[in-house]
Amino acid sequence: MKILMIYTHPNHHSLSYAFLQEAIRGSADHAHPPEVKVLDLYEEGFDPLLVFNKTKRRRDMHAEPSLAVYREQLLWADQIVFIYPIWWGRPPAMLLGYIDQMFSSNFAYKDKGGLMPEGLLKGKSAVVISSMKGPALYPLFWLNNAHKVLMRRALLGYVGIKKVKFFEFGNMESKKGKQKEKLERIYRYFKTAAF
Template sequence: MKHLIVYAHPNSESLNHAILDTTVNTLKKQGHEVTVRDLYELDFQPVLKPADTAAMRNGHTPQDIQTEQDHIAQADVITFIYPIWWTGLPAIFKGYIDRVFSYGFAYSVGEEGIIKLLAGKKGVIINTHGTPNEVYDHIGMTNGLKLTSDTGIFDFVGIESLGHLFFGSIGYLDDASYKGILKQVEDKLDSLFS
C-alpha cells in the first residue's frame, strides 16, 4: 500500500517526531511505500489567499497546493501526526487542510449534496497533548476532537477513519511511558496494516 504521512511539529527532538519515525519504520518493515510531508521542513505556506482561490477557480492550482494534492491522490492511506494546541490543529496543519483539501479536489457539491472526492482512501490520526486523557475524556474534548477531525475532515471528503490515537500528559511522563506510547503506535499500525 502507498502511505502518505502529513506531519507537523517544529521540534525534531519531540515525541511527535519519535512517533513519526516509529510510524515510518513500522510501515516500511511491513513492506509499505511511505511518503512523509513534514510541513515545517517544507516551510509550507498555510494562509489561503484570494489569489489561491481565484487561480483554482480558473483551473490553475498553485504549484505548492498541486504538489500536496498529487501526494494525496497517489496515497491509499493518509496518516496525520500533530500535537493538539489550544484544543485544535497547529496553524500550519489547519492551513494545509484549508489550502489542499480544496473544493473540486477533496469534495464537490451536486444535486444530492456533498460529493466526497477522496472516497476509497483510509485515514489514521495520531495526536499528543499536555492535558491528561482522563480530563479530555471527562470534559468531552476527546469526542470533540474526533468529531472535528475524523468526521469534519476525513469523513467529509470520503476518507474512512481507521483509528485516532490520543496521547495525553505529554511533558509530564517518565521515559518508560514515552516508550510505551511508541509501542502503542507500532502495535496499532501492525494491527491495521500487517
Template sequence: MNILILYAYPNTTGYTHSIMNHVQQGAEQKNTVKIIDLYKENFDPVLVFNETKKRRNMQFDEETAVYREQILWADHIIFIFPIWWGGMPAILKGFIDKVFSKGFAYTYKGNLPVGLLKNKSAWIITTEDAPKWYKTLFQQDYGTVLKKQVLKMSGIKKVKHFSLSSLKNLNDKQRKIFLEKMFEQSSKLTI
C-alpha cells in the same frame, strides 16, 4: 500499500517526532512511505483569495498541486500532530484549508457533500498535555473533528484515532510503550 504521513510538529528532538519516526519505520517494513513534514517544508498555511486566486479554483492551484498528487497516490494517510489550545497546529489547519478543497476532496450533489477521496483509509495520531478527562469535559478533540468533518466529508470513512493524553505527566516507560504500540500498529499496515 502507499502510505502518506502528514506531519505537523516543529521540534525534531521532541516526542511527537519520535512517534513519527516509529510510525515511518514500522510502515516501511511492508509498504512505500512518503512524508510531508509541513514545518521542514516551510509550508505557507495562509489562504489568499484575490483577483487571480479564487476559492472556486483552489483544486487547480499550482502551489498545492504536489500535495494533491501525493494524497491521490496514497492508499492510507497518517496525520501526526500535537493538540495545542484544543486544536491542531495552524500550519496543518492551513494545509487542510488549501489542499482539501472543493473539486478535489469533495463536491456537492444538490445540498449534500460527496467525498471524492474514496477507497482510502487514515489514522490520526495526536499528543497533548491535557488529561483525557479535561479534554472530554471541556474541549473538543480536534482529532475527532478531523475524523468526522474533514475526512468523512472527503470520502475517507475508515479512520482510526490514536491519542496520547497527559503527555507531560508520563514517565519514560509509558512513553516507550506508546512508541512501541505505534511501531507495531504501523508494521501491520498492508492492503
C-alpha cells in the same frame, strides 16, 4: 499499499517526531512493507496562509499550480497518516492551513446541491496520531470530543474517508506519561496493520 505521513511539528526532537519515526520503522518491518512518503510541513516550508483576491479565487483552489505536488501526494496515497500535537484543543495552525488549501472543492469533494457533498477521496483510510499535555480524557469531557469530531466528521468523512483510526495520547509532558509504551504501540500498529 501507499502511505502518506503528514508530520506537523516544528521540532525534530519532539515526541511527535518520535511517533513519526516509530510509524516509519513499523511500516518498514511489516511483512508486506508499504511505500511510505513523509510530508514534513514545517521542513517543507509549507505556506498555511490563505490568499483570496481579484486574481486568486477560492473556487479555483483545486487547480492552484503551487499546490499541485501536494494534490499528487494525496491522490497517490491509499492511507493518510496525520502526526501532530494538540494545541488549544485542536491541531496546529500549520496543519489547519494545509487542510484549508488541500481539501478543497472539486478536488477533495464535490457539491451536489444537497446536504452532503460527494467525497472525492473515498476508498482511502486515515490514521490520526496526536499527543497533548493534558489528560487523555480532557478532550472528551471538557471539549465535547471536538478534536475527533473535527478530524473524523468535519474533514475526513466530508471528503469520503470513512475508515479512520485514532491514537490520542494524553499526559505526554509527565514523567508518568508512559511515552515509551505509547511509542511501542505505534510501532506495533504499523508493523502488524492489515493494509
